[in-house]
Amino acid sequence: MSDDVNKGMPVDLDEEGYLIDYHQWDEAIAHALAEKEGVGELTPDRMEIIKFMRTYYEKYNYYPILRHVCKNVHQEKECINEEFIDPLKAVKIAGLPQPTGEVVAYLKDEVA
């Protein structure tokens, strides 16, 4: 992990900016991560998405289908792209571990 990534963060992140220890997450950390990712304020809608992703991950040891999240929190079906632009930012803010390359390929359809 580099010092730059961790600058000002109260928790350890990996090289790509994902929380190393999933259990260290709390709402204050989520706010700090959101700011670091340039997402801005974590509105109640955004926090609801984040929390659902965590609950899902705890139960299924996996990342939810993105549409699944939006349907469950009763938001627009493109809610994650609309709220976070990049789904991987939502994964980071939710404190979930870094997804493998293949998961990333299915989560993103934009050129990095």
Add this chain to the structure above:
Amino acid sequence: MAKKPTPEELSKINYSLPYTGWMYNPVEFKDGMFCNASKPESLNTVDFPNARKWSVKDEDWNLPENWKEIVLEAMKERLEKYRSFRLFMDICVRCGACADKCHFFLGTGDPKNMPVLRAELIRSVYRRYFTKSGQMLGNLAGGRELTLDVLKEWWYYFYQCSECRRCSVFCPYGIDQAEITMIGREILNLLGLNIEWIAGPVANCFMKGNHLGLEPHTIKSNFEFMIDDIEEITGVKVDPSFNRKGAEVLFVAPSGDMFGDPGTYTCMGYMMLFHEIGLDYTWSTYASEGGNFGFFTSNEMAKRLNSKIYAEAQRLGVKWIIGGECGHMWRVMHQYMDTWNGPADFLEVPVSPITGTKFENAGSTKMIHIAEFTADLIKHGKLNLDPSRNDHLKVTFHDSCNTSRGMGILDEPRYVIKNVCNNFHEMPEDTIREKTFCCGSGSGLNASENMELRLRGGFPRANAVKHVQQHHGVNMLANICAIDRAALPPLMNYWVPGVDVAGMHELVANALVMKGEKERTQDMRLEDLPEKEGAEDV
């Protein structure tokens, strides 16, 4: 990718040849053009050698001291074992017919991406160590010493070949470049030189049954979500079974369809089709992957991963197998599975219970492609279809390299699509069917860090899509491959904005009129269907 170049920048490709010879220039690792190194934990999972942390740009790749001996011994062994390998090493006359047929050469202008020269990287070592003339005359006879620079060059260029085999269509000798790349990668794997985008999914598949690492309860959860969506769209509740003993058919799909859009829409299409015809079938959470990234690693690894399909078919006591929309999965099923893990004597030759068609072509593997199955249903008039529900789409079809060149599935998908869509337009002749252009991300190269390579490799395909977009207003690129469904969306967004990507059975599902369904107002993506009345007025 370091900095995202614009399409205008990226399409300026320099095809002029360098003044210096190709043999002794050390490889230059360009950012955006290669994938991350494999991680030790991934290699350890499948007991692959030399599992250690390493980085591509490090000078020292932490190879075993006797790496050269290992490579030469491995070449010797494979030259004896595979007649094709020795033949392909010997018979190339360097005519150059393949040179400009490779999408990676067309997209990069790098001469070492000409198939002839990519093969020459290993062929030169073959000559030096395994032919009399090369042993005596060295590079006068086209031979080359095996050095660390040469090995690194192999790694860079064998992971810039997507094993698509377009070059082999044009080779007057029929040299199969994919097989050379496969041997090259197999040898590199003996030194622990894989990429993580392949090694990770291989480890996942070995441990959990699928590349994505979805566990049984996760698969179930994803299906419940999709079933819910199907009910919302159609009013029909489908009820697929998992790991059900005694089912007639085992269905195996690529795991990408169980997780990522637009693959999930195709997955919903499979379920709706099977429900509608009342097929007695089951999914498996153990054989939960049709694809086979072992195939991009070594023959032995591919065989190990493939074995679970027959094992599960036997355990469940099914009669035969249907496979979903996947590309490389089908090269494995069609050309390797029977030899590796057959004969599947415990299965029966597939007979469609709906039409009575006996699929003699699968008499040995006992496994058929869903495109064949669905085309047969349509041919016999067994499906009630309303193609006007796809009228908002102007569709073209991308032949996956492996289903087209690897097994000859050329007409079935077209037949199906033309029956479920009213607007279909082919891309130019030299870019479809056996001559199809690769998506640029096949054979495990669908990572993020090599995005420039993918965009360059996908440029010829994208160009052909742009042609039909401009001439016919095409807005949907259909395919029968899960890698395509992951790889083509960013490619289209970059080169041909306005063209979306769909699996064939998503289009089938849109058109499929189900018994007891409600009036459809949404397509499979839960997008509103255009007003029917308006369409009739036109």
